[in-house]
Amino acid sequence: MSGIDADSIPIRRSYERDVVQPLKKWNGGLVTEFNNVTYGSHVYPLLAMEYLNVFVPKNSTVLISGGVHGDEPAGVYAVLDFLREEADQYTDRMNMIVLPCINPSGFEANKRKTMNGKDLNRLFGTGSDQPEIRSAEEYLARLQMRFRITLDCHEDGPTDEMAEEGVTGADVPPGCYVYENMVDTKRRIGRALIHALPPSVEVCTAPIVYGDTNDQGVIAYPEANGNPFYAKGTSFDAYLLDHWTDHSLTMETSMLWSMEKRIEVHRTWIRTALDLILRERVQ
Template sequence: MIDSRPYPIGRLHTPWNDAEKAAWRASTRIQRSYQSEVVNAIRALADRFELLQYGALSYDPERYPLLALKSPGWHQDKPTVLISGGVHGYESSGVHGALTFARERVQDYQDRFNLIIAPCISPWGYETINRWNPNAVDPNRSFYPNSPAQESAALMRLIESLQVELLAHIDLHETTDTDELEFRPALAARDGVEYVPGIIPDGFYLVGDSDKPEPEFQAAMIAAVRQVTHIAPADDQGNIIGSPLQQPGVINYPTKKLGLCAGLSDAPFVTTTEVYPDSPSATAEQCNQAQVAAVCAALDYLNATEE
């Protein structure tokens, strides 16, 4: 069924022009502080990691430095794993799950892996609780050469500068009620198409890479997260967000083709986590801990396969 409610910006069948993008940008507002909630938390870990500033957003370079943590004991002979969060800035547990892992669990893995933790790829999106950047560009569809999103381009430059091949990339996300209430209607309006409502999955799920699905890797994370929060069931068509279920709690996307963050490298093991913080059966802290459980399970699986 097609929802006929008009989005307040734009016209049906007509993609947004610059004036409409500006009107959308003017409708956003700062709702929380990247500096106090994220930058300070990252800098508090500087005595335990190598702190990397890999850029700053041109929208406000002082307000939006791009920061990552590089684990101690870095050695070229160790496998390297990237943990990223906040590609969609509004997805809070992606950011705070990455920070929680860095604070509480990284010491369990730093002897076996080189770890790069980039907790908040999109700080403007974090502050405005938004999926896009100020130019109405989705960073999580922009991980390709000559990216239109400076957030995505900066992370790709960071990984290239390390001159390592990633063994794995775990990208931490959420699916929220606002996906259907705001972000997908805005996307339809931006692109000049009709908005067709979808179904928000109630629970945790993973998005693997259809070109290298690694089902046992995904299953190990699902098993671990199941101890923390519930796993999203398929809908009546056997899908999650329109994609066929591959195993409990797992669907696959072509990550490189779609320009997703999880497809930024040629790492053989990749996944995108999705938690549902609006569920009546999950708290914000459970969502953070579900992200941590997924990361730890991924690293445990990789460690067992490397031995």
């Protein structure tokens, strides 16, 4: 995609309207612009919502993120809805960093990759000079925070860009599922996230998902890994696991569902994970 005129790429949704303006209107957290990225005439601020003004060292610190892939908007909208409607139920009991949309150019173009054709979830920890990668890594390095858990909201569905990795429509699993990176099996919560869903939500039961072993909606790393791309450790959750946490989850909803259903599943997972972390601290 080198040499593509970014201004010729069709814009499918507005990052300014859907992400930037809502964040700036909400009270409670501090909106931090940790950098910006430019494609043609498009300038995108990279934003974090920080709930650190009353940082309590003894409280757990969590990271919630979305929009690593631009064609997976439900994760972005779920994170924003959580911030608007539910975050204040947690921020007095835990420290929180939120990255609502890591790939704003892809979000606007409704493309998995950035406007210069980079899949961000294959570049973390590689020394890449891709601005979104470098900016996120440098921001986390400045924070120097150890996260009790990280939650990254994703979606799954047949896309032309995934075909570049040999994925066909037949490979795309039905239903939702979670990847969980946690060596200590006693601390895993992926099963609880699946159990928190209502019966109307279809959970992926395929035994193999993109080469990984799936156990009724939970792909538990490291033992479930069979995907050569994920084995490289260049995804966002793998980077976080290497540097800033010992417990990372990537949560996948189906693009075949309605937007409302996808958003609600992500919100259920976020709430459930945070509730479990809080319950852990009082036991």
